Amino acid sequence: MLRGHFLPADRRRLFFGSDLPRSKALLSAITLTLVCTYLVSGVRYALYAPATSDNYLWAVYHVHSTMSDGLDSPVEIARQARMARVALVILTDHGNPNPAASAFHMRADGVTIVGGSEAKLPEGRLTFFGARQVPRFALASSPPRAIDQARLWGAFPIVSYTEDPLYGWHYWESDLAPGGIEVSNLFSCVRALSVFRKLLLALYYPFSQYYFLKSVAFPAQSFARWDDILERRKTWGLIAADAHGGFHLGKWFSARVPSYYATFSLAGLGIDRKYASQPEVAIRNGDFFNCIRGAGEPLVFDYFATNGASKFTSGSTVPEGSALHAKVQTAGQTVQLVLIRDGAIERRVDADNLDIPSVPAGVYRLEVYLPHHPLLPANVPWIVSNPIFIGSAPYDSHPRAVNSQAVEASRPASVGVGSAEVTAVQ
Secondary structure, eight states: OOGGGGSOHHHHHHHHTTTHHHHHHHHHHHHHHHHHHHHHHHHHHHHOOOOOOSSSEEEEEEEOOTTTTOSSOHHHHHHHHHHTTOSEEEEOEESTTOHHHHTOEEEETTEEEEOEEEEEETTEEEEEEOOSSOOOSOOOSSHHHHHHHHHHTTOEEEEOOTTOTTTOOOOOOTTOOOSEEEEEEHHHHHHTSOHHHHHHHHHHTTTOGGGGGGGOOOOHHHHHHHHHHHTTBOOEEEEEOOBOSSEEETTTEEEOOSOHHHHHTTOEEEEOGGGTTOHHHHHHHTOEEEEOGGGOOOSEEEEEEEETTEEEETTOEEOTTOEEEEEEEOSSOOOEEEEEETTEEEEEESSSEEEESOOOSEEEEEEEEOTTOSSSOTTSOSEEEOOEEESOOSOBOOOOOOSHHHHHTTOOOEEEETTEEEEOOO
């Protein structure tokens, strides 16, 4: 006799399938609801477009080309940069150093590309850009010595991947003296995501690259490392695109997602237009701000100090008792300003301007938040300024490049290539 003969009627119907059509209908309804929800959300993301402004030049730092593992040549990168309204691209091609990329320099249709290297040291990754001569020997394994060597070549050294789960930087001794430090890295943001959030990113990215804004982060520890270095020397904070133009699929194939254009549209370095002839000078001087461009570009971002009739921008040292000012204008976004002094919050205001008539000595930088943005999390800064140094402090200063000639004076000769001008690497 069949054992099923003794099962309760409801269980027999479940096992022998008399309720199967109803189960299939329920499953189909659930699936249809999920698909519709996904498509409606996707269309909403596809319709999102950030506000743009022509009031600033935009730069992108940490980009890889075919001189290492990037998918496209500098000429193609310049084309996509122009599409993204980027004026300056800073290459960081792999090598210890990369001889071809380190002293590379190109101008093409309004886009400047400055070459550089990403070196793998035992303590992590060090990048540098803008070498005035082709490096003739490998970088030392010691971070302080490697940084000194990069400066010897006329390059600007930057500590990279400060809190990356795979490539994280490990050397934080008091003799570490970089010119800059990555306070966020877009590729590191992806690596830090949970499996579920990576799945969501893969599902919604085809609708819009701006869905990535939900994953952008400035690790608190990166800010803490930066503030610690600022106690003893001038060092600029940079957001890193870590752009490759896509990724390789084995030896012969590649996927061009995310493209250079898509990555360049997400985040960048904002530069005053007074540097139009040589935007690299602004980066060396610390006279720029970090911006999540995908959340919108500011109509106005002005962070400065005044002493008498003199105005001082970020990267400057000014006398104690100077006034500090900030002004932000957006295309209809509510902003919150957070003033940081010596690594701690000094003042937080829900307003688009800040004026302090006299401030005590310290290192001051500004963070701007968008509390009601549809994609960028409210606890992630939209803009991160570089610091202003008030009063005397026990930090070392690196020389400011006053004008374009200061940077260009010792570059190798350039040669014309089509509509571009490329520095000859010998």
